[in-house]
Amino acid sequence: MKYIDEFRDGERARGLAQALRTEARPDRKYRLMEFCGGHTHAVFRYGIPDLLPANIELIHGPGCPVCVLPIGRLDMAIRLVCDHPEVILASYGDMLRVPGSKRRSLLHARAEGADVRMVYSVSDALELARANPDRQVVFFGIGFETTTPPTALGILEAQRGGLDNFSVFCNHVLTPAAMKAILDVPPGAGQGETLEVDGFIGPSHVSVIIGSDAYGFCARQYHKPVVIAGFEPLDVLQSILMLVRQLNEGRADIENQYTRAVTPTGNPRAQAAVSEVFELRPSFEWRGLGAIPESALGIAEAYRHYDAEHRFNMTYQAAAGTRGCECPAVLRGAKKPTDCKLFATSCTPESPLGSCMVSDEGACAAYFTYGRFRQEAVQQQARQRATHKAGRR
């Protein structure tokens, strides 16, 4: 497949792995955070850790939209669709399985009769609104800068078409604010709070929209290098090599490996649509990272008519997560999925207790699906399960 196979070439991958082995200094550690869930997924899908020297550690960041949405916001959506029978809630598929308070998900609400529909894009939600003029269609807008412009265009299209039964429950969040929050966690703040990151594997698709210049603060304020990386395995390997070289040379620059898609200033038309329709929220709650100032978007005054929170008087109530669930620490990169007692015992992709086990992009789901044989504790448990099964036969 053109433009795909070139970036999955085994020969080149071995070349990059060799370069990493030669250039990574044995006397130090390289702790690199891949911010995006898409990268976490790629890292495990292609078995990239097998190609890295032991002193290069990949830390999985919070860049999974489903994972970082706090339970309280999900509860708002569940309450909305249960309390308002006229509402059709249109949501991306991943969101449906995330457990909210009392482990209740949108799928549970649907089984009890709420009208929740899975859509592939905001266009599908607009289509639903047109097809159901006597219902209220609410699009559950989630995601980072990648999914924000389509939501903006959806609202603009609804306005142009006079589609009054369409609104958006907006939960769009901002990548740079989250990176800042991660870097601001004070070192030594207590168990599960410390995080030392030497550099970032920067987001791919987010950067297509916001451009590589958006990460300048990492280098200037925090002296951390960022390499914006594509999602293919060679992209990731090459970006790791670029980070290792920066760290070896004591540099902290914003570099762009994903030059085939990312420019310094991003996509101006997408940015214009976003700033037309949305405004910065003063503060927004993130799962794992807490309340972060100016880290999310709400719908601007001029488009309030399309704001589901306004239309249905939705209010936010903070909610506690499942006891023992380490999603917050996993999202900060402070713990690995396998550090969580629930991982692969009571929390599995079939019956997730935490958000990180739901989406393909969640670190727990990636560990479980692609990499669990690397984990001794899990091996132990699987062996027990196997013996148990054999005994039953």
Add this chain to the structure above:
Amino acid sequence: MNQADNSFRAGRRQARQLDLKHGRIELTHGAGGRAMADLIDLVFRRAFDNPLLNQANDQACFDLAAGRMVMSTDSFVISPLFFPGGDIGSLAVHGTVNDLAMGGAQPLYLTAGFILEEGLPLADLARIVDSMAAAAREAGVLVITGDTKVVERGKGDGVFINTAGIGRVAQGVDISGDRARAGNRILVSGTLGDHGVAIMSLRKGLTFETTLQSDCASLHRLVERMVNRAGSGIRVMRDPTRGGLAATLNEIADQSGVGIRLHENALPIRPEVRGACELLGLDPLNVANEGKLVAIVDADCADALLQAMREDPHGADAAIIGEVIDDPMRLVRMETRIGGERVIDWLHGEQLPRIC
């Protein structure tokens, strides 16, 4: 009509004409009265016509030769009913024929049960039944007894079909999911994921254009060829339908208490399928097949069996894709193209509703 075509009416009153062009299934077609008899005569018996069916009893009666028999049943609830490369009718024949063939058997007889939804166009039903009959003829099996029910509009999805079948196992063949051992080789009969992607291309909300056809086919002749070449060397055989190759290999690993290692570079996957899966975020290993088999065989027979498969039209793209290993965790893992390793897991939840 020739003589054979008329034989289905032997001993019965003359059937009335159904409006096969514009008519629709009504509740009376399942009520046990004349309308049902007409439907059976003019749609089902005409298509499936054979002496055992024409006994017209509540059961079909037949003699069997001595030997080991296999029996299997499968229900088909796909949407859409018609897809590039087949339809629910041909699928209902191929599915059960393949389940029998995966035991190393030659399929002999099928039964067919239909659950029809009120309002189904008779023309669609006739098309489905004719396609089923053609698939059965092509496979050399007879549909010897059947059943029809009609459900109210909204309580079905056009048509659901159940087929059951029996077949005779060739001598010296012992195929079972618990017989995989470390060192065995793993073969597939051709490209993976064709059926699932062809169906997905038609799904509402997901429509995309592809020239891809479902691989829907009966595989018993391919199996016969393999059995003739090295029957005793075949340990496990399965058709990787729902859940794809990933689910099938996990089942086998679990049943046999072994691990499995695949080589990504060796997997035969069409570029169209890879492209569609990239776009939709799917793994071709989880996507359904309807005309492919996976065989786990003794290492010393692997090349001969691969050769035998490639000589069959349904095995032209056959490949050796991996081997069985010792592993107390019973994991299926894959050496990736770039030289890393990952687990190939069961599919979590639904990939998309009702692919087969």
